[in-house]
Amino acid sequence: MLYPVFGSPRAPKIEKxxxxxxxLSGVRLVFSAPPYHTKWGVQESFPSSFNIFNENExxxxxxxxxxxIQCFNSQWDIKGFPVVGRRIGWINFSxxxxxxxxxxxxxxxxxxxxxxxxxxxxTYGIDGKExxxxxxxxxxxxxxxxxxxxxxxxxxxxxxxxxxxxTLTWEIPISDQHALSVIFTYYNVCNNAKTDATVKAFSxxxxxxxxxxxxxxAQEQKAAAEKQWPxxxxxxxxEPLRWIRPKKDFISVEEYFxxxxx
Numbered sequence: 128m129l130y131p132v133f134g135s136p137r138a139p140k141i142e143k144x145x146x147x148x149x150x151l152s153g154v155r156l157v158f159s160a161p162p163y164h165t166k167w168g169v170q171e172s173f174p175s176s177f178n179i180f181n182e183n184e185x186x187x188x189x190x191x192x193x194x195x196i197q198c199f200n201s202q203w204d205i206k207g208f209p210v211v212g213r214r215i216g217w218i219n220f221s222x223x224x225x226x227x228x229x230x231x232x233x234x235x236x237x238x239x240x241x242x243x244x245x246x247x248x249x250t251y252g253i254d255g256k257e258x259x260x261x262x263x264x265x266x267x268x269x270x271x272x273x274x275x276x277x278x279x280x281x282x283x284x285x286x287x288x289x290x291x292x293x294t295l296t297w298e299i300p301i302s303d304q305h306a307l308s309v310i311f312t313y314y315n316v317c318n319n320a321k322t323d324a325t326v327k328a329f330s331x332x333x334x335x336x337x338x339x340x341x342x343x344x345a346q347e348q349k350a351a352a353e354k355q356w357p358x359x360x361x362x363x364x365x366e367p368l369r370w371i372r373p374k375k376d377f378i379s380v381e382e383y384f385x386x387x388x389x
Contacts, residue, residue, distance in 0.1 A: 129164055130206055136215055136322045137206045138329035139164060144336065149198050150176040151224060153342025154301045158222075158309075160333050165202045166214055173199050179224050179305050193246055195225040205313065205322060215317040218326060220333075221310045224301070233300035234352035236359040240279075243298065243306075244368065251370055261286040261372045268365035271297070276339045279361055286372075290314070293323070295330045301341060303348045309334065 130137045144159035163170035177184055177196050185194040205216035227233065230242045244265075249255055251262040266282040276299060283294040294312040301307045311330040315322040341349060353359075 129161060132209060135206070135208045136319050136325045137209075138218070138325050139203050141329070141332040141336075144333070147199060148175060149222065151198070151301060151307070152177070152179045154179075154307075154345060155340045156222070156307065157336075157338045158333065159336040160201060160220065161203060163201045163203070165204045165217055168202065170201060173197075177224070179226070179302070185226065193225050193227065193250065195223045198222045198224060205315075205325070207317070207319070215319055216313060216315045216322055218329070219310075219312040221308075221312075223308050223310070225306050225308060227304055227306055230304050232303045232348075232352055233306060234303055234349045235356050236361050237356075239300055239306070240362060240365065243279075247368055251368075253370075258370070259372065260288070261370065263367055263369045263371075265365045265367045268362070268367075270361035270363065271334075273297075273334055274338050277361065278334075281365070293326075295327065297334055297337075299339065300349075301339075302345050303352070307339070309337065 129139050129143050131140060139161035141159075141161070143161050145162055146157065146159045149156045177198055179196065182194070184196050186197055200219065200221040202220065203218045204214045205218060207213050207215045225246075227242050227246060231238045233239045233242060247262075247264050251257050251264075262283070262285050264281065264283040266284065268279065268281045271278050271280050278297045278299045280295070280297050283296065285292045285294065292312050292314055294310060296311075297309045299307050311326065311333075313322070313326045
């Protein structure tokens, strides 16, 4: 049985996870996650190996602000009480690599933080492509040591046409210009007060299975950065970035059809 018998809300059992092994030009990520389980759709098939230095691997072209490779994704329902059995939300899970162009050196910890800030600001800020909706990120920022590697973890809140998505992200550099992201985006459609805690516990459980090993060249880059910038640490706290757009910025159904009539 994939879900716990009792309780609400219910996320899949971590004990039912399947091991995934992803190779990224010599970088290796191994983690375990439950099998795809949602009311609609099926698990998409992904290769186990990617060339992060080949621009043809990227979903967006190299000319884009932040080209990325979608390495894996899955989805799980969040369920309510067993007797009712209804879907009260869902979790979208993805693993991706982002090429952060013009980064000074992502193995410089403060440089990595600066690059992440610039990336979010250039996408969701005033001049960004996604600048219509309310977007808040770096909430509850925290460096976390997981199986010998230090990741940064934070929460993002994104309002889009009346729907609010929450995203828990873990990120880490895997070269001086590439970042690996493990992302859990969830929708609490029934506004269940316990859903946040359930998803947080579930995502942390998945992340505890994550083992990352850098390629020999990336290890050399990291060692050189640590020698050049010794004793650096990630910030224990980061002030969230917030772009709050008032509701008047959103177009209503009436306004949409009114525009068509003109």
